[in-house]
Amino acid sequence: MTDIVRGSEDISCVSAATNAVSTGAVSVANGANNTTSLLPQEKSLVKLTHIQKSYGNVCVLQSISLHINAGEVVAIIGPSGSGKSTLLRCATLLETFQSGTLAYGDLVVAKNDAHGHAIYAPKSVLKEAKSRFGLVFQSFNLFPHCSVLHNVTDAAIRVQKRNRDEVMTQAHALLAKMGLSGKEKMVPCELSGGQQQRVAIARALALNPSILFFDEPTSALDPELTRDVLKVIRDLAAENMTMAIVTHEMSFARDVADRIIFMEAGVIVEQGTASELINNPQHMRTKTFLSHYA
Amino acid sequence: MDLTLILAMLGEGFLVSLQIFILTLLGSLPLGLLVAFGRMSRIKPLSWLVQIYISIMRGTPLMLQLMVVYYLPYFGFGISISDNYRFIATIIAFVINYAAYFAEIYRSGIQSIPHGQYEAAGVLGYSRSQTFIFIVFLQVVKRILPAVTNEVITLVKDTSLSFVLSVPEMFTTAKAIAAAQKSMIAFAVAGVFYYVFNAIVAFIMNRVEKIMDYYHD
Ligand SMILES: Nc1ncnc2c1ncn2[C@@H]1O[C@H](COP(=O)(O)OP(=O)(O)OP(=O)(O)O)[C@@H](O)[C@H]1O
Ligand SMILES: [Mg+2]
Numbered sequence: 349m350t351d352i353v354r355g356s357e358d359i360s361c362v363s364a365a366t367n368a369v370s371t372g373a374v375s376v377a378n379g380a381n382n383t384t385s386l387l388p389q390e391k392s393l394v395k396l397t398h399i400q401k402s403y404g405n406v407c408v409l410q411s412i413s414l415h416i417n418a419g420e421v422v423a424i425i426g427p428s429g430s431g432k433s434t435l436l437r438c439a440t441l442l443e444t445f446q447s448g449t450l451a452y453g454d455l456v457v458a459k460n461d462a463h464g465h466a467i468y469a470p471k472s473v474l475k476e477a478k479s480r481f482g483l484v485f486q487s488f489n490l491f492p493h494c495s496v497l498h499n500v501t502d503a504a505i506r507v508q509k510r511n512r513d514e515v516m517t518q519a520h521a522l523l524a525k526m527g528l529s530g531k532e533k534m535v536p537c538e539l540s541g542g543q544q545q546r547v548a549i550a551r552a553l554a555l556n557p558s559i560l561f562f563d564e565p566t567s568a569l570d571p572e573l574t575r576d577v578l579k580v581i582r583d584l585a586a587e588n589m590t591m592a593i594v595t596h597e598m599s600f601a602r603d604v605a606d607r608i609i610f611m612e613a614g615v616i617v618e619q620g621t622a623s624e625l626i627n628n629p630q631h632m633r634t635k636t637f638l639s640h641y642a
Numbered sequence: 643m644d645l646t647l648i649l650a651m652l653g654e655g656f657l658v659s660l661q662i663f664i665l666t667l668l669g670s671l672p673l674g675l676l677v678a679f680g681r682m683s684r685i686k687p688l689s690w691l692v693q694i695y696i697s698i699m700r701g702t703p704l705m706l707q708l709m710v711v712y713y714l715p716y717f718g719f720g721i722s723i724s725d726n727y728r729f730i731a732t733i734i735a736f737v738i739n740y741a742a743y744f745a746e747i748y749r750s751g752i753q754s755i756p757h758g759q760y761e762a763a764g765v766l767g768y769s770r771s772q773t774f775i776f777i778v779f780l781q782v783v784k785r786i787l788p789a790v791t792n793e794v795i796t797l798v799k800d801t802s803l804s805f806v807l808s809v810p811e812m813f814t815t816a817k818a819i820a821a822a823q824k825s826m827i828a829f830a831v832a833g834v835f836y837y838v839f840n841a842i843v844a845f846i847m848n849r850v851e852k853i854m855d856y857y858h859d
Contacts, residue, residue, distance in 0.1 A: 478767040489762035492859035503766035
C-alpha cells in the first residue's frame with residue numbers, strides 16, 4: 349500500500365454540500381462565556397474543515413467544519429444517525445473522508461488536492477497526530493487480558509517509547525484521579541462498567557493528548573454508574589482539558605460545555621454557548637430535538 | 643516373547659511417535675498462523691490459493707497425503723528416494739495437513755476478536771503488527787484453546803497412520819509384533835500407551851486453559 353490514501357469520488361455528497369447549513373466554528377458566539385471560539389483560527393487544536401464523508405452513495409457528513417480551541421469543551425448533540433460518531437471517527441482517523449481538511453495544530457493530517465479529494469499525509473505524520481488526541485469509546489474497548497495498569501501504561505511505553513518509571517508514576521496518579529487506586533492489578537472484567545470507562549479515560553490521558561474525544565461515554569452504563577464517569581469529565585473540564593463529547597446527557601452538556609453543536613443529517617444545524625443553544629434555539633429542528641429532552 | 647520385551651519394543655516405537663507428534667506441532671502451529679494470514683489476505687489470488695490448499699488438506703485422507711508426499715519425488719520427478727526420507731515425508735505430510743486445520747482454527751479465533759479492540763489499538767497508535775502481537779494474539783489463544791486441544795488429541799492418534807510408510811513408530815511396531823506372535827497383546831499395550839499419552843495431553847491443555855481463565859470478556 350502507498351502512504352497516500354485517496355478518498356473515492358462521490359458526486360451525491362458534493363451536490364448535497366451546497367445546501368449545507370453548516371458555517372463552522374468561527375461564525376457563532378457572542379455569548380458571554382464563549383470567547384474562546386473568537387480566538388484566531390491558528391490557536392485551534394483541531395481543525396476539521398469542509399469534511400465530506402459518505403458510505404457508498406449515502407452521504408453521512410456534508411461539508412462539516414469544526415474548529416476546537418485549546419481549553420474548550422465542545423458537546424455534540426443530535427438525533428441518532430446524524431453523523432456524530434462518524435465525525436469523531438473521521439477526526440480520530442478511524443475513518444477516512446473523501447473531501448476536506450483535517451489538522452492538529454500545525455500538523456496537517458489530510459487536505460484536498462486540486463480536484464477536491466482529500467489526500468492523507470504519510471503514515472509517520474498520522475502516527476504523530478495520534479499522539480495528539482485520545483478517544484474514549486461508548487463500549488470502553490479495554491484490553492481484557494491486560495491488567496488495569498498495563499492497559500493504561502502499555503501504549504505510552506510501547507508506542508511513545510517513554511521512560512517506564514515516568515509512565516508508571518503518571519499512571520498511578522491518573523488512576524488515583526479516576527478514583528481507581530488499588531485496582532491497578534485487576535483485569536477489566538473484575539470492574540464495573542463505570543470503573544472500566546474511567547480506566548479507558550486514564551488510558552487515553554496517559555498519552556498526554558492535547559484533545560480528548562468522547563463518543564457517548566456513558567451510554568453503555570447504568571444510570572447510577574454514569575455519575576462517576578461524568579464527574580471525572582467535569583474535573584477534566586475544570587482543569588481546562590480540551591474535549592469534544594458526543595452525548596445524550598443534555599444537562600451534563602449544558603453544565604460542562606463551552607459550546608454545544610447540534611447536528612442533524614450530516615450537517616451542523618446550529619451551534620452556540622450552552623445557554624444560547626439550549627434555552628434559545630434558533631432553528632426549528634433544534635427546537636424539535638430539544639423538546640424530546642425537556 | 644514376554645511382556646517386558648514387548649514393552650521395550652513398543653517403548654522404542656513410542657519415542658518415534660513422540661518425535662512425529664512434537665515435530666508436527668512445532669511445524670504446523672506456526673505454519674498454520676501463516677496460512678491463516680494468507681487465507682485472510684486482501685490479495686485475492688493468494689487467499690484463493692490458500693483456500694484450495696486448505697480444502698485439499700481437509701478433503702482427502704491423511705493416509706493418502708502421506709503416500710503422495712513420499713512417492714511424489716520419485717514418480718513425479720524421477721528423484722530416487724533414500725530410506726530416511728520415510729520419516730521426513732511423514733513429518734512434511736503431517737505438518738502441511740495439520741497446518742490447514744490449525745489455520746482454520748486461528749482464522750475463526752482472529753475473526754472473533756471484537757473490532758473495537760483494533761480500533762482502540764489504532765487510536766492509541768499501535769502499528770498493525772504491534773496490535774496483533776500484543777493485543778489480539780493472546781486473546782485469540784484463549785479463544786481457540788478448546789479447538790486446538792481437540793486437534794492435538796487427534797494428532798496423537800493420527801501418528802499411527804505413518805505405518806503406511808513403514809516408519810518404525812509405535813503402531814508399526816505393534817503391527818509387526820502382533821503378526822509375528824499371532825496375538826493381540828501388542829495392540830492392547832499400544833492402545834494403553836496412546837490412551838495414557840492423550841490423558842497427559844488433555845491434562846496439560848486443561849492446565850493451560852485454567853491459566854487463561856484469569857480473565858473473561
Ligand atoms: N460503516 C458504515 N457503513 C455504512 N453506513 C454507515 C456506517 N457507519 C455509519 N453509517 C451510517 O452513517 C450515518 C451516521 O451514523 P453515525 O454512527 O455517525 O450516527 P450517530 O449520530 O453517531 O448516531 P447515534 O446517536 O445512534 O450513535 C447513519 O445513517 C449510519 O447508518
Ligand atoms: Mg454514535
